[in-house]
Amino acid sequence: xxxxxxxxxxxxLASVIAQLREQASTLPAxxxxxxxxxxxxxxxxxxxxxxxxxxxxxxxxxxxxxxxxVPYVASVLNSLSNVGA
Numbered sequence: 001x002x003x004x005x006x007x008x009x010x011x012x013l014a015s016v017i018a019q020l021r022e023q024a025s026t027l028p029a030x031x032x033x034x035x036x037x038x039x040x041x042x043x044x045x046x047x048x049x050x051x052x053x054x055x056x057x058x059x060x061x062x063x064x065x066x067x068x069x070v071p072y073v074a075s076v077l078n079s080l081s082n083v084g085a
Contacts, residue, residue: 013046013079020063020072027066035069038062042076053080 017039024035038059045056060076063069 013083016075016079017042017046020069020076023069023072031066035063035066
């Protein structure tokens with residue numbers, strides 16, 4: 001739930017994934033390429049009619065190895081839990 005008690009909209013999830021993408025793009029290559037592949041997969045799952053939470057969490061786990069991305073991964077996980085995942 002949001003601070004105001006409302007349920008998060010998928011656009012909010014898209015927003016935190018976009019922040020994750022932005023941060024991932026600042027990593028040095030080849031780490032950047034690996035991270036961006038995971039982010040791309042997250043975006044696809046998030047925009048699907050039904051989100052595959054197991055796969056999304058798997059991609060997030062793959063991103064946790066990049067220290068600069070950990071806070072953004074946490075934000076996505078938080079957003080997923082707010083959506084009811």
